[in-house]
Amino acid sequence: MSTSPETKEKIYVCRCEEITLEEIDEWIDRGYDTVDELKRVLRVGMGPCQGRGCQDIIMREIAKKTGKPITEVAPMRVRPPVKPVKIGLLADGGEK
Amino acid sequence: MDWKSSAEAVIIGAGIVGVSTAYYLAKHGVKDVVLVEKGTICSGSTGRCGAGIRAQWGTEMNCRLGIAALDIFEQLDDELGMSIGLNQGGYLLVAYTDEEKETLRKGMLLQNSLGIQSRQITLSEAREICPGLAAEDATGFFFHARDGHADPFLTTFAYLEAAKRLGVTCHRNTTCTGVTVRDGAVRGVETDKGPISAPIVINCAGAYSQDIAAMAGVELPNWAERHEILITEPVAAGVCPCMLMSFSGNYYIQQRPHGSIICGMSPDGRPEDHDNGTSWQFVEKMSRVLAKLLPRTRGIRVARQWSGQYDMTPDAQPVIGETDVKNFYHSTGYSGHGFMLAPVAGKILAQHITGGKPDIDFTMLDYRRFARGEHIMESNVV
Ligand SMILES: Cc1cc2nc3c(=O)[nH]c(=O)nc-3n(C[C@H](O)[C@H](O)[C@H](O)COP(=O)(O)OP(=O)(O)OC[C@H]3O[C@@H](n4cnc5c(N)ncnc54)[C@H](O)[C@@H]3O)c2cc1C
Numbered sequence: 225m226s227t228s229p230e231t232k233e234k235i236y237v238c239r240c241e242e243i244t245l246e247e248i249d250e251w252i253d254r255g256y257d258t259v260d261e262l263k264r265v266l267r268v269g270m271g272p273c274q275g276r277g278c279q280d281i282i283m284r285e286i287a288k289k290t291g292k293p294i295t296e297v298a299p300m301r302v303r304p305p306v307k308p309v310k311i312g313l314l315a316d317g318g319e320k
Numbered sequence: 321m322d323w324k325s326s327a328e329a330v331i332i333g334a335g336i337v338g339v340s341t342a343y344y345l346a347k348h349g350v351k352d353v354v355l356v357e358k359g360t361i362c363s364g365s366t367g368r369c370g371a372g373i374r375a376q377w378g379t380e381m382n383c384r385l386g387i388a389a390l391d392i393f394e395q396l397d398d399e400l401g402m403s404i405g406l407n408q409g410g411y412l413l414v415a416y417t418d419e420e421k422e423t424l425r426k427g428m429l430l431q432n433s434l435g436i437q438s439r440q441i442t443l444s445e446a447r448e449i450c451p452g453l454a455a456e457d458a459t460g461f462f463f464h465a466r467d468g469h470a471d472p473f474l475t476t477f478a479y480l481e482a483a484k485r486l487g488v489t490c491h492r493n494t495t496c497t498g499v500t501v502r503d504g505a506v507r508g509v510e511t512d513k514g515p516i517s518a519p520i521v522i523n524c525a526g527a528y529s530q531d532i533a534a535m536a537g538v539e540l541p542n543w544a545e546r547h548e549i550l551i552t553e554p555v556a557a558g559v560c561p562c563m564l565m566s567f568s569g570n571y572y573i574q575q576r577p578h579g580s581i582i583c584g585m586s587p588d589g590r591p592e593d594h595d596n597g598t599s600w601q602f603v604e605k606m607s608r609v610l611a612k613l614l615p616r617t618r619g620i621r622v623a624r625q626w627s628g629q630y631d632m633t634p635d636a637q638p639v640i641g642e643t644d645v646k647n648f649y650h651s652t653g654y655s656g657h658g659f660m661l662a663p664v665a666g667k668i669l670a671q672h673i674t675g676g677k678p679d680i681d682f683t684m685l686d687y688r689r690f691a692r693g694e695h696i697m698e699s700n701v702v
Binding site for chain 1: 603
């Protein structure tokens with residue numbers, strides 16, 4: 225997606241999925257100006273940190289580019305935090 | 321974005337079906353199309369689905385739609401100018417009784433007669449395709465190499481971006497609250513942001529399409545059914561390279577290109593609601609299936625779970641076409657296979673609306689078949 229010349233310094237917003245500020249700006253410009261949609265198109269916040277490292281930066285960027293107050297930018301929809309449990313344990317534990 | 325109060329066509333719902341229909345309408349010359357979406361793009365079933373794509377079906381109609389959709393998917397990156405994350409590892413169907421094997425075999429013969437190169441394979445061949453598969457209790461295996469899955473978000477966004485380049489607009493966070501009908505013909509829609517007048521309105525509201533239909537006085541016997549799904553942490557490739565699926569075994573399992581395994585099963589009974597709720601019972605049941613079928617998944621961790629709605633019809637086949645209200649169309653009722661059918665469904669409906677001959681004659685998918693008792697029963701569904 226990135227069209228910048230290699231020389232321009234890259235700012236990584238989401239370290240887990242290696243997404244740059246430039247890519248985020250590009251998609252906000254195309255109208256994808258919600259955290260949920262940016263997550264869907266770029267996978268930002270879908271990595272191991274689940275958005276803890278990048279969500280605030282993304283929300284601020286959306287607010288900045290759309291001129292909306294940050295309080296009007298909705299955070300990510302939270303998927304039930306399944307405790308990362310091994311399938312083997314779940315399978316045996318559930319046996320009746 | 322500027323509000324558009326009139327258009328050549330309004331499409332209600334920006335899931336994969338609405339967005340692909342918008343794209344093909346624009347491609348066929350109806351460029352002034354407005355999509356109306358109550359949430360964000362992909363906030364409905366599309367963003368929650370397994371995104372499997374297959375041509376192994378049990379009815380002629382679904383086979384024709386399935387293979388036509390595959391033909392489209394295979395060249396979609398080029399056509400839309402963006403990667404849709406297509407991954408063709410094949411679908412491996414597993415039968416557990418002789419009766420089920422016979423049903424799948426009949427389906428395979430039908431598929432073969434329509435140019436779909438599915439085939440029956442042995443357990444050892446199945447193990448070559450899906451290493452570590454433990455299915456000694458199975459009675460038969462069927463495989464079609466061109467089946468697979470794509471990224472549901474990227475596919476929808478790719479269609480949307482291409483549609484926007486052709487002139488389509490999309491009003492997000494805009495709820496359709498009424499369908500305007502005068503003298504037996506549709507005239508536009510009412511929304512919470514204001515009315516939009518249009519000579520053509522298409523209902524692509526997925527699990528809510530019966531509500532939209534009712535706004536125009538049209539009765540659709542569709543209902544929403546909750547289906548749960550989970551994803552594991554990413555692991556090295558090769559755990560489940562194909563889509564592994566069984567109708568009687570009640571599972572579908574696949575590994576995404578980035579390594580996570582996505583899997584789901586049908587619920588007990590008919591959880592009929594719009595609530596995308598989740599349960600621990602599902603995670604346990606699904607884990608038992610995984611541990612038995614693919615023992616090496618025992619050490620893999622479940623990362624997240626969620627659910628979405630199947631937009632059901634009495635025969636699990638879609639409803640496509642015009643209604644008793646002139647120029648008010650449906651493209652809905654895709655139950656568990658709307659992602660894979662959306663490219664072809666959008667295309668044939670656009671061909672029909674713009675006066676052309678659709679690639680596939682879909683008159684039998686008229687919603688009035690239910691009132692006539694003409695259900696087209698499909699065997700190959702979870
Ligand atoms: C768990 C699960 C797994 C699945 N797996 C697969 C699979 O492997 N392969 C496959 O092909 N299919 C699968 N499906 C089915 C697939 O997700 C659907 O058939 C498909 O996404 C339907 O697309 P759609 O555009 O019709 O619906 P949706 O994506 O639901 O879009 C409809 C849109 O209409 C909007 N809307 C509703 N009411 C209004 C209103 N009043 N005003 C404005 N907008 C409105 C909604 O917000 C929604 O965005 C699965 C589904 C689920 C739930």
